[in-house]
Amino acid sequence: MTYTAKILVVDDDEDTVELLTKRLSAEGYDTLEAFDGEQALQKVDEYGPDVIILDIKMPRIDGYEVCRRLKSSEDTRMIPIIMLTVKAKVPDKVKGLDIGADDYIPKPFDYRELSRRVRYWSTVKREVEERVGEIRRLEQELIKSERLAAIGQTVGSIAHYIKNVLFGLKGGVYLVNVASKEHEPDSLQTGWEIMERNIGRMSDLVLDLLEYSKDSEPEYESCVPNEIAKKVCEGLSTKAGEHDIEIIMDLDPSLREVVLDPKGIQQCLQNLVSNAIDACIFDPSEGKKWAVHVLTMREDDRAVGFEVSDNGCGMDEEIKGHLFRSFFTTKEGRGTGLGLLNTQKIVKQHGGTITVDSEPQKGSTFIIRLPFRDVTTRGSMA
């Protein structure tokens, strides 16, 4: 065993320091000295002692303060501190223990007693260190294997998606080839359509993956939530119109300029409204008047709410359970299965929430709630 504990002795009384370091060295410990609080903190920082013997009454930074600082820092709170003082009164003892001192020895002390305490605390420190080290190592291993598993899973899902797209492309090419050889205008049309859609799916995947893997913070700036909602609805009105789906906006006029990430929020709304339209398109009911409602609302003075609801096909419990799972899609090959995940990611980065309510055949409602900052308080943001 080559383990030698490092003991830091802190006291403004030079005689005490000298006596203690001499005797501790004689017992085989490495010793460090400090004569005031500031020096003590410096030595801790520099040498990382295993046990600290700390006097309370010192000029400037006293022992309580040194103890408080060391115990409140993640790096130093594991170092055992033995408080040493003439103030052997109960209230002082309690104060010392309250701020995290591990032990307490009243002056005048018997060296043999102090020596035993030092031996005890240096053993504790060593054992704690060994266990913490082991836990850290296991944690690192776990993080690494989880990350590898996540990467493996993601790569598998991407490969699966691409294999499907490739099959579509090969099939499209095949149809176009046989159509031109054997003059089948119908196959030519189908072949082209399939190829076009699968090229679209490929670019959807690339864009969604880039967003999914992006680790950046939201880019906060002042914006008007109602305008974002309007922009999204206008952009999707053609698609909705083609399928006889009405988009109805109900925007809260009391919502004014706030600070959010407008691009991120626009993307979230784009996803939700586009999903709502798809839910209507996929609804097999007949003679229904489909509509997508887009609501904005100011919730007290701290949050903005966006609600997107549709009366489309709705979802059963099973599908609802898979909603935020990556690469899960019910869009018959038209979705990447990353859209809602990206929406959720952006909402979470804003410190907001997303909730879902849905019933098969009746429709779905998605609500995003985002805490916002007023334009005036923007200066206080980090």
Added chain:
Amino acid sequence: MKKVLVVDDDADVTKLVSKLIERAGYEAIVAKNGVEGMGKVREDKPALIILDVVMPKQSGIRMYRELKTDELFKDIPVIMLSAIAPKSFFRSQQVLDEFRGQSVPQPEAYMEKPEEPEELVELMKKLLG
């Protein structure tokens, strides 16, 4: 005319395979998940089934086992057509066989996407004679 059922949640795949089925001279029937697929099997008694594995609602793994353990349908040939590697599919069958104490026969063919469309056409013709 012999009927061929294609079960896949990807609308482009069902469109493409339907076209291949029709060009080969058969009638194409389409379903987009296992539940719908079993419905079509009962309704239309297809001569061949082309079945995907990963689908929402009911997967191809379940539908396949339902088919092959049903006296009425177990003799309908099945071509599995999936982006899932055959190894994974056969492993899942083996696990389910052991778990349930069954011995479900293997599919007539397994094609991994992106298989060449010609191969699928050839295989279809071979199985339907």
